[in-house]
Structures are given as C-alpha cells and as structure tokens.
Amino acid sequence: MLGAGFGGLELSTRLSEALGDELDLVLLDKNDGFVFGFSKLDVMFGHSLPSTVVHHYRDLVKPGVTFVQTTIRSIDPVQKHVDTDAGGFDADIMVVALGADVDPSATPGLVEAGHEFYSVPAAFALREVLADFKGGKVVVGVTSTPFKCPPAPSETVLLMHHYLSERGIRDDSEISLVMPFGAPIPPSPEASGALLAAFAERGIQWHPDRSVKALDPDRKIAILSDSTELQFDLFLGVPVHKAPAVIIESRLAVDGWVQVDPMTLETSFPDVFAVGDVASVGTPKAGVFAEGQASVVAEQIIARVLGTAEAATYDGRGVCYLDFGGDLVARVEVAFMAGEKPAGKLEGPSVELAYQKVLFGSSRIQRWFDRSWTSGKR
Numbered sequence: 001m002l003g004a005g006f007g008g009l010e011l012s013t014r015l016s017e018a019l020g021d022e023l024d025l026v027l028l029d030k031n032d033g034f035v036f037g038f039s040k041l042d043v044m045f046g047h048s049l050p051s052t053v054v055h056h057y058r059d060l061v062k063p064g065v066t067f068v069q070t071t072i073r074s075i076d077p078v079q080k081h082v083d084t085d086a087g088g089f090d091a092d093i094m095v096v097a098l099g100a101d102v103d104p105s106a107t108p109g110l111v112e113a114g115h116e117f118y119s120v121p122a123a124f125a126l127r128e129v130l131a132d133f134k135g136g137k138v139v140v141g142v143t144s145t146p147f148k149c150p151p152a153p154s155e156t157v158l159l160m161h162h163y164l165s166e167r168g169i170r171d172d173s174e175i176s177l178v179m180p181f182g183a184p185i186p187p188s189p190e191a192s193g194a195l196l197a198a199f200a201e202r203g204i205q206w207h208p209d210r211s212v213k214a215l216d217p218d219r220k221i222a223i224l225s226d227s228t229e230l231q232f233d234l235f236l237g238v239p240v241h242k243a244p245a246v247i248i249e250s251r252l253a254v255d256g257w258v259q260v261d262p263m264t265l266e267t268s269f270p271d272v273f274a275v276g277d278v279a280s281v282g283t284p285k286a287g288v289f290a291e292g293q294a295s296v297v298a299e300q301i302i303a304r305v306l307g308t309a310e311a312a313t314y315d316g317r318g319v320c321y322l323d324f325g326g327d328l329v330a331r332v333e334v335a336f337m338a339g340e341k342p343a344g345k346l347e348g349p350s351v352e353l354a355y356q357k358v359l360f361g362s363s364r365i366q367r368w369f370d371r372s373w374t375s376g377k378r
C-alpha cells in the first residue's frame, strides 16, 4: 500500500478488519503521522494546537499491517515493485494512494510575497503569521485547477471573517476570494447560494471565474487570469497541484495523474489500483472520495481472497462538511455518477452539524488507529 493518507488508512483498516492475520500488507509513507485537511484550517486560525492534530503512525497496530516510514523513490507497475529508502518491496497487489503535492514556486511571486495554506508546514506556520496580522487587505486565491477540497477556499474566507472579528480588526480589513469557478461549489447550487449569501452578509468580496496567475512582491498586487489586479496586505494562496514526482517519473502517469477505471479503480496494469487525489476518477480531490474509492478496492481484494461474489463498484458519492465559522457547519451530499450531472444537497449550517463534523474526524481516527481522539477545538 503506497501512502498512508485518507485512502491508505481506510484501505488498510478495511482489509485488516476482514482478513486479520491472513493479510500481509506493508503500508509505506514518508511521514510519521496523518493530519486531516480540515485540521490545517483549525491550526491556522488558532482553534487547535499542531500537536493535537498529528496522528502518529507508531500508534497504528493492526493485524496483518506493517507500517514502514520511508520515501518511495521508484515504482514499477509491471513487476509490482517499489524502491524506497528502506529497500525494495514486491507485491501481489499494489494500491497507490500517494495524494497530490503542491508547488508554490509554480506561481511567480507566491513564495516571496504570499503564503500557501495547503501543505502541513505552511498551514502550521500561518498560525503565527495570522496572530501577528494587524488588519488590512486579505486576498484568498486559487492559482489553478484541479485543487484539493474545492470548498476549502470558501471556508477560509468565512473563518478569516470570524477570526478578524474576534480580534476586533475586521472593520480595518477587507477580505476577497478569487476562484476559477462561476459558483463556490459548482455541483451544488444550494450550497453555492448559501455561501454567496454568507459572503454578502459578511462583506466578503467574491471574484468568480478567475485564478491568480502571479503576485507582484514590490507592489503587493495579485495579478488575475483576466489581467485585473488586486492589492493585498496578506495573500493566502491555493498553490498549483501535481502528482508526486515518483508518480510522474513512473509509467503510471498519464496527463500528470494516474488514470483508472472509475468503477473499479484499477489502472491499465493488472492488479495495480490507484485511489484518492493521485487518481483521475472524475470526483473532486477530497478525503471522503479517497475513502470511498479505498473501500471499493478493499471489497474487491476481500472478495478475491475469500472467493465470494463480485464486489461493489464505485458510485462517486461523498459527504462534505462546510465550516461557516462561529461554530456553524453545513453538510453537502455530493454525487458524481458516471454519465449524470453532478448533484449536491445542502443541510444546515448549524451547531449540530459542527458536532457531527467533529465525530466524522474522531470516528475515523478511532477506526484507523484503534484509539479515540477529539479535535481539541475550542
């Protein structure tokens, strides 16, 4: 199993639950722990401490699963062999869940004059940057598609509004959001409507159908794809996403990502599967979709090992929680079915759903690591 993120943890857990000691799964990851995407925002805005949101793989003890912390250097999908800093590994079945990397240097001026908030180190470092911010023009901007968790930039401006209000500097500030879509969440007109209303109520400026092409560090200007310019004192960017280098350098990458059968998640190489952000499935890059895809691959492997009937295929469904700030969370159910127009139903925002989102995280940590966790949020 390549990668111990959302997809890798779900797949390992499913297989261990079903096969126990019969399983011989090696779980490889270069990091020493897992962090939920939404925990990055919690840490940035001072709602959680970094130490409470890292879930260490040393705590992962599951029948049939061996975790090895190492960097994967090359992948041979024909031989189902990987080379890593800890040596070579051979597999009967290989599942790739290496996620998406971010490349802030691909956007001129972003590293010099702005901050990305999509990697763990950058989001954790922003905690201090935000605490030192004295108010001014804040621009949150997306630099390209695809990007992880399309609702996250909308959540970021709403959380920013609450953060600056609580610190008493909202009146001295402006908040703008630049997105390459015509609506905040295109598959859900209902959720998009609720977000646009929330932006309007809170005085957040919305710049649709544009991305941020470059920052001018001297003039502190964000240059948008239609050549308009936005002045900023604080720029938070969603950087360019790409598959990890080890994927690009392998025979797995087609058009930059791993192509799979969207129903079975199998690649063009027999017994090699790919799930989550690294794969081109037609669903957004989000943990809930990585999880759903991992569970379909797990079912196929279990059916094969136990000799049971044909396993389920992937249905493109997922539930997404939208943080409106001020302890209000909404829930969107999205479905991306093959050949159908994507659809998304909205519930909330409400305090009850904020509690449900905490349970979403803690129940997964409990299953994946066999221990309980609360986000430590205020």
Ligand SMILES: Cc1cc2nc3c(=O)[nH]c(=O)nc-3n(C[C@H](O)[C@H](O)[C@H](O)COP(=O)(O)OP(=O)(O)OC[C@H]3O[C@@H](n4cnc5c(N)ncnc54)[C@H](O)[C@@H]3O)c2cc1C
Pocket (backbone or CB within 6 Å): 002, 003, 004, 005, 006, 007, 008, 028, 029, 030, 031, 036, 037, 038, 039, 040, 041, 070, 071, 072, 073, 097, 098, 099, 100, 117, 118, 119, 148, 149, 152, 244, 246, 275, 276, 277, 278, 285, 286, 287, 288, 289, 290, 320, 321
């Ligand atoms: C700000 C933000 C908020 C988000 N909020 C949500 C949300 O509310 N809900 C939601 O569903 N999703 C959310 N996401 C998206 C979510 O975090 C990702 O889509 C999800 O983690 C993808 O799962 P994955 O298994 O494909 O990849 P990941 O979870 O990214 O896991 C990939 C793993 O591969 C490892 N890896 C990569 N390359 C190598 C290598 N060469 N050698 C060894 N290991 C390697 C990495 O260390 C990593 O652990 C958010 C993301 C962000 C940035």
